[in-house]
Amino acid sequence: MLGPALREIKRALPESRITLLASPSGSQAAPLLPWVDEVLIERALWQELDAPAEPLPAEEHRLVARLATGRFDAAFIFTSFSQSPHPPAYAAYLAGIGVRVGQSKEFGGGVLTKWVRKLPDETHQADANLHLIEELGFPVLKRDLEVSVDERVRAEMDLMLSANGISPGEPFIAMAPGATCQARRYDINRFAEVARRLARLTGLRLVVLGGPGEVPLARRILDAVPLASAVSLTGVGGVPGLAAVLKRASLLLANDSGPMHLAEAVGCPMVILFSGTELESQWQPRSTPARLMRRETPCAPCYGFRCPRDMNCLDFSPTEVIEEALAMLQRARVHLTGE
Incomplete structure (x- = not known):
């Protein structure tokens, strides 16, 4: 569902380098997305269904350090209707990423530099993702899902x-x-x-x-x-x-x-x-x-x-x-x- 948004970002900014932060399962689709230049695989706390038996702050510090090493110019945070962009935005803030964009119904303080109001819950997920970049001024020429299968x-x-x-x-x-x-x-x-x-x-x-x-x-x-x-x-x-x-x-x-x-x-x-x-x-x-x-x-x-x-x-x-x-x-x- 993220593919259309990534495609339109790359179309508008062909010289940009897109790094996808994904879970181990989500990363399996990355080879089908030709607009992605690099994949960071993380089992982030905000994606877990249950809280760990005990806090593991060292893991979160490691994630922040990894993000900081990337020296990213911006973090575009794509979420489903039930997810919050604020935890990953806070990690991006701690990593020194200056532009942090996400969609939310709730106020999250200053962790987002651009707070995009969410569309209604019944909105198609591909359109919800495109909405985020449209609010930043990106033109959207195509909304369909698309993948590229390697010939090999x-x-x-x-x-x-x-x-x-x-x-x-x-x-x-x-x-x-x-x-x-x-x-x-x-x-x-x-x-x-x-x-x-x-x-x-x-x-x-x-x-x-x-x-x-x-x-x-x-x-x-x-x-x-x-x-x-x-x-x-x-x-x-x-x-x-x-x-x-x-x-x-x-x-x-x-x-x-x-x-x-x-x-x-x-x-x-x-x-x-x-x-x-x-x-x-x-x-x-x-x-x-x-x-x-x-x-x-x-x-x-x-x-x-x-x-x-x-x-x-x-x-x-x-x-x-x-x-x-x-x-x-x-x-x-x-x-x-x-x-």
Whole structure:
């Protein structure tokens, strides 16, 4: 979601050097962002869900020293609707960074040199990020998500697909059953049933995708379909490899997760099981064909990590999901050879 803002900064200031301060997980997307010149990977305290068992001030002093070493002219602090820019802005202040820009609803003293008032919470995250630089006078010529996949990565993933019997130009369905938390995941048994029936109805191969921690979910899908109908590339190629595979896929079937955003950036049509944890307006694909499936529930948006209500927001039968997937494939004019 940060890519459009970085792209427009680089377009306006082509000689500038952009350093991305990112978490270990967030840094995995950096190779896809050609506007980034350097990445600083930090597990910052303000991004942790829980407070440490005891204070570790030496870690924060080390971060400030690292920022000071960079001799940065400015710190642009991009946050989601629920995050505060003030902790990182204070670190930047201590590091001697003279220009510190962030969006907030709350007063934060003098830690920000430019306090940008936030847009409403329902604003799309890409637009919220662009709003920050627009308030600084940067022109925005394009708002769509965009990534750049290295040719070497693309070639490696093409070889991997070929080794698994998927030839260049052959249509296939990508499936990503994982998500960052339980409250965003469609029931894996239903997901596996969708996979089994889609393979039979379409005649297309299935490619299961995800991070290393999602291998068990991929195995559940592979166990449900005939051996020749599906392959797992889960945990292979990292985020750049995932983007390369999605660029070739005819359809993505996934939860509200990273693959959804990558699919939008590379133009892969998708059907998304979008749980009630978030507002669709904040994260939904806008420039790529997508069908978001969610049952209306009084608890949405809950912003929770675990659901105590049987995931009513994703109570869709496999048949309903399959119908949406077939409609999207038909819309994309994909040739089907199944039953």
